[in-house]
Amino acid sequence: MKRIIIFSVIAMLAIPIVRSQDSAYARYIIKTLSSDQMYGRGFCHHGDSIAARFLASEMKHLGLLPLQVDYMQHYTLDCYGLEGPISLAINGIELQPYTQFRLIPYSSVKFNKINAEASWSKQLKDGTWIVGVKQLDTYAPIAGPQKANPIFIEVIDTLITKRIRKVKADIPLQFHKDYKTQNVVGYVRGVIDSMIVFTAHYDHCGTMGDGIIFHGAHDNASGVAAVMDLARMAAAQKPYYTMVFMLFSGEESGLLGSHYAAENPLIEYAKVKMLCNIDMFCGGDEGIMVFNAKSQDTKQFYEQLKDLNNKSHAAVEIRPRENRPNSDHYWFSNLCPSIFLLTMGGPYGGYHDPADKCESCGLVHYNSYMQMIKQLAGLE
Ligand SMILES: [Zn+2]
Known part of the structure; x- marks a missing residue:
């Protein structure tokens, strides 16, 4: 319909x-x-x-x-596709998609960069990384076939001043083969x-x-x-x-x-x-x-x-x-x-x-x- x-x-x-x-x-x-x-x-x-x-x-x-x-x-x-409601809350603070957090494509280059530049990071149970950065990176669609690799979510680091205690992430990322x-x-x-x-x-x-x-x-x-x-x-x-x-x-x-x-x-x-x-x-x-x-x-x-x-x-x-x-x-x-x-x-x-x-x-x-x-x- x-x-x-x-x-x-x-x-x-x-x-x-x-x-x-x-x-x-x-x-x-x-x-x-x-x-x-x-x-x-x-x-x-x-x-x-x-x-x-x-x-x-x-x-x-x-x-x-x-x-x-x-x-x-x-x-x-x-x-990858990203359809449906999307939300991220850290320490009970609900963040705005795009202006306050972005999903970024995984790559080893990106991972090294994040290791070097992130002010804080936390890996969730499902493998997703939440990383604090000074500036959000350019948004780009995520191409496969990196399904097995972790997903990164960038967050403006000044938004989270205390230790990360609680993360609630709802990121409906779908992998499409062929x-x-x-x-x-x-x-x-x-x-x-x-x-x-x-x-x-x-x-x-x-x-x-x-x-x-x-x-x-x-x-x-x-x-x-x-x-x-x-x-x-x-x-x-x-x-x-x-x-x-x-x-x-x-x-x-x-x-x-x-x-x-x-x-x-x-x-x-x-x-x-x-x-x-x-x-x-x-x-x-x-x-x-x-x-x-x-x-x-x-x-x-x-x-x-x-x-x-x-x-x-x-x-x-x-x-x-x-x-x-x-x-x-x-x-x-x-x-x-x-x-x-x-x-x-x-x-x-x-x-x-x-x-x-x-x-x-x-x-x-x-x-x-x-x-x-x-x-x-x-x-x-
Ligand atoms: Zn373009």
Whole structure:
């Protein structure tokens, strides 16, 4: 019943949209993807799949062709979900989720860091560690397969001044083996076979129990909006290059969807002239950062962007950076020329923060930045 309600809400959102301006379409995509009905596009309540179905239907609506029957490249991963009421009380003091305590993914690096930095710690009977820290760490979804390892809960250390006598924790963490998820892929046939590929991850951090949704408007509903907007423009013309649009899940758990797409190709990467990944595209008051801008096979694209910007003065800066495994372009950089674009500066609502909402997502520079990317892709 719950799910039927969710789908009808999305269907309603999809109909009465004004699409006269580029940023209006982008705003529609960002608003839909960052709505409560998408559950933060993580593994909780299958938020990733709800978002994928919306994006696949949008691709179909725009007239993109599928590379797989349903526009989806299915794969599985091991992951954690966090659904249901969540609570933590220490010495009888009830703590607020997210602002006063956070669950963090387990890793040995993290464990060493906690040993070094925690002001206090206590291991519960079920193996869970409660650790006091000066600052709460960035929230990220927990990817498997570390089921056997302990779970860490970070707490602001000043909240607990006395010795820890009593801990009451209700953390409904569910481990999902072989969780079904998917990348969403569509394309527009061009005059030639040579391809330009645009990519973005549509997943985000999901929920932290019932009360906290990570909406992920900037990260990365905004990048998906830009890619879908380019798809919309490509579908409305006969582009010179064949244009492929890939939207990944599993990014927040360690670039898992893009890794799967690179290892299980749906297209011939040898025919790709440029792959351009967009991750976090709101704001941009301080310009655009280009990762992998200096490689032999990609520096021409950075130079081209810089030239375009010298003419339009759209961005205060186009800053080149080395290649780094910080987003989905990374796995493709050995297969085809791959760059990653990220806006610098605000306004946006925060990073891995429930406040990263559509209304905080500034699109002041959106049209002028898109104009350059469009030209880079040879679109009219
Ligand atoms: Zn992120």
